[in-house]
Amino acid sequence: NAGVMQNPRHLVRRRGQEARLRCSPMKGHSHVYWYRQLPEEGLKFMVYLQKENIIDESGMPKERFSAEFPKEGPSILRIQQVVRGDSAAYFCASSLAQGRLNTEAFFGQGTRLTVV
Amino acid sequence: QQQVKQSPQSLIVQKGGISIINCAYENTAFDYFPWYQQFPGKGPALLIAIRPDVSEKKEGRFTISFNKSAKQFSLHIMDSQPGDSATYFCAASRGSGTYKYIFGTGTRLKVLA
Numbered sequence: 001n002a003g004v005m006q007n008p009r010h011l012v013r014r015r016g017q018e019a020r021l022r023c024s025p026m027k028g029h030s031h032v033y034w035y036r037q038l039p040e041e042g043l044k045f046m047v048y049l050q051k052e053n054i055i056d057e058s059g060m061p062k063e064r065f066s067a068e069f070p071k072e073g074p075s076i077l078r079i080q081q082v083v084r085g086d087s088a089a090y091f092c093a094s095s096l097a098q099g100r101l102n103t104e105a106f107f108g109q110g111t112r113l114t115v116v
Numbered sequence: 117q118q119q120v121k122q123s124p125q126s127l128i129v130q131k132g133g134i135s136i137i138n139c140a141y142e143n144t145a146f147d148y149f150p151w152y153q154q155f156p157g158k159g160p161a162l163l164i165a166i167r168p169d170v171s172e173k174k175e176g177r178f179t180i181s182f183n184k185s186a187k188q189f190s191l192h193i194m195d196s197q198p199g200d201s202a203t204y205f206c207a208a209s210r211g212s213g214t215y216k217y218i219f220g221t222g223t224r225l226k227v228l229a
Contacts, residue, residue, distance in 0.1 A: 004159070006159075031215075033215050033216075035219075040221075040222075041221055041222070042120075042122075042205055042207075042219035042220050042221045042222050043160065043205065043217070043219045044219070045216050045217060045218075048215070048216060056216060058216075059216075091159050091160070093159075093215060095215060104162050105162075105215045106162075107152075107159035107160045107161065108159050109157070109158055109159045110158075110159050
């Protein structure tokens with residue numbers, strides 16, 4: 001059973017370009033969470049999605065950032081017109097359900113975005 | 117009020133020693149406190165977690181101590197090994213069934229052989 005798969009692992013973009021980060025949750029998981037980790041900092045929640053729905057995007061910048069989790073295919077975090085400050089590691093986590101009693105969230109290995 | 121403060125920032129321990137990492141929170145609505153372990157280039161992995169109705173939880177060499185009145189919790193790694201060298205993050209969340217964690221800033225642990 002493969003874990004949470006994120007690709008690409010490393011992404012380099014020039015300022016003003018678009019970055020698309022993909023996350024395939026663990027098999028059977030329908031809840032996806034995106035976090036951002038700046039250098040030497042903890043992870044910061046960005047957005048929580050279920051299939052075809054954004055449940056909580058309170059941690060996501062209002063401009064340039066968007067996320068989706070379609071019925072088929074991976075979850076996508078999209079950053080338009082990237083700036084140097086977007087350089088960070090972006091982690092995706094998935095869970096089987098929303099409760100914690102019988103499940104937990106598993107993190108992927110992250111995508112390290114570098115904006116040059 | 118949403119912050120989780122973690123200390124120390126870095127820690128060096130001799131093999132066989134005890135590693136202690138502390139976290140403090142302000143929001144009394146938090147009801148779930150996990151610890152994550154992260155190796156370089158990898159994603160965080162859940163190590164151990166505790167709820168505020170319990171003062172201590174032990175799993176193998178890892179123990180969480182929880183002080184509800186002081187709003188503090190700590191991770192103790194007994195008999196620390198070089199393989200434990202990693203970055204450790206505490207976190208907190210509130211409400212049932214949410215993974216909207218507030219993470220601490222991390223502690224970089226190095227265990228000397």
